[in-house]
Amino acid sequence: MTAVLELHGVVKEYPGSPPIRALAGVDLTVDSGEFVVVVGPSGSGKSTLMNIVGALQRPSEGTVRIDGVSTSSLRDGRLSAVRGRRIGFVFQQFHLIEGMTALENVSDGLLYAGVKRRQRAERAKEALKMVGLGDRMTHRPGALSGGERQRVAIARALIADPAIVLADEPTGNLDSANGAAIMALLHDLNQAGRTVVLITHDRDIAASAPRQVAMRDGLIVDDSKSIAA
């Protein structure tokens, strides 16, 4: 297996007095096809880790390679492209755009790749069918349930065929039944070969994953893979 994500000695400091050290030297390698859950209490640095893994931020120190691309020296234009094409984001708040239909929301997953509108729509239709929302394409987010919205968001995350699906508390805003369904969907994706990195504070969710990475105070304190190895 090859690594789709490599972090070496990653430090992230936010300016202030004293500066806040959110990540204090993180090493993490995720191979293609893995399902990794990063778990930790709030303030443990897992949100910062997500920003780094998702190429939303560059590290202060250390190296980050996403699908083989080092993000440390990328300027905004290319860094954005890395996000758009290598990472599929799934958020706790779903982050669907009001005023656009489910189909349009999913289509926008390819908007900044310069794909033509008709092609985007075709692929969005397929993606929506895959997540079981073939009959909700013209619905706006306001007309969808929380579970349905998160499915739309997952379809959007997948449409650009990313190397990593990065999910930040994807079940945080859902009831337990819908939460379980979303987790099942993510597991199905992983079964089909998709690499999934999920960030949560919920130990029960973490327990269901093949590999768990525990964080505290900006450091990885436990990695089930390294223990197994």
Added chain:
Amino acid sequence: MTGMSGTGDIAFAPMPGLPFAEPSSNGDRDHATTVTAATVGKSRLRPSDAVRVGSVGLRTRPLRTLLTALGIAIGIAAMIAVVGISASSRADLLAQIDDLGTGLLRAAPGQSMFGDQSTLPEIARATASRIGPVTDAAGLTYATATVRRTDYIDDGETGGIAVVAADPNLLAATRTNLASGRYLDESSPDVPNVVLGFDAARRLGIKSTDTHPRVWIADSEGLGQWFDVIGILEESPLAPELDSAAIMGYGVADALYETTTSPSTLFVRAEPSQIEAVRNVLARSVYPEAPNEVDVSRPSDALEARAKTDAALRNLLLGLGAVALLVGGVGITNVMVISVLERRGEIGVRRALGAGRRHILTQFLAEAGLLSFLGGTAGCALGAGVTAIYAHQRGWVLDVPIAALAGGAGVALAVGLLAGVSPAIRAARLDPAEAIRPA
């Protein structure tokens, strides 16, 4: 399966059968490690997509869009209406000048060197008509008499109507048209007939000659007699004094009111090309003894001056329209700032979907530009509509310059883009990681 996320930079080859059942990168992993920054490519946004993305925010909040666009629409409508109305008015004036011709001169007695009111010689009409290029020379002389509807009306109630004696070719010289009836002719110089000017007829309450109306005309001693109204004139733009006059022949005026033939006003028509030459000799011809006591003017100059003075007023009103537009632009900036604050989440998610700073900038600029362009287009329609209604009421030809319409829409677009710059920069500068988290 060809390399997609592994090697492809902008390659979005056909999707693998299912969009996510099978990630496309498995086969090419070894290759993936050699990927460099240069092969990542850059995000891009097609221009048509930029417009579409820019319109999402507008569609989502239609009322806000409408009200904000209204500010611009009012500004543009005001400017278009000002330009349109002034252009229509000018077109009308120029058409009038064309119609009336520029070949008319007006000579009137001025003042002597000692400040006394001068009078023209009695033969002035004859001498003027002997100037080569002159085609018509018609005199008009004020008579000491008053005109009333009946003799029961007090003789002080003249309604500002002047009784005048005039030549038969007065209408030809001044190009004044008859609204009703006929004009005086030479066949019956001593018959008590009168022709009323446009305003004079209105003031006397006479609309038509069909009912054979009569008016009572009395001399300074109060001795009067009935006159038949045989004609009513239309407005006379070149000789406005005719509008409030009751006109009779020199013969009758002389017989009843001892009116002289020394003209109070002399109208001289010549070929427009010869008009300057005639103008140069007119005073000397009609009053060789004191040419400096003759005031010569060209009535069409006044119309042309009016066409020009309109420009000053127009610029003032245009300025007011520009102020309205500026206020509209500030309104757009305001709304865009709010929009950016409200839509942090959307900005964050678009950044996560691959939008670079410049794409966010483009989106909000497009939104502001669209908003303003929408208002501008509506304003153009509104301004043209107002002009059409106004011109119709005035009986003018409608003239809304195409350049003004194009300019209006263009200016609106420019104002919108300018108004959107600062909010769009704010949106683009948002840190994606911060934007994506609920504050």
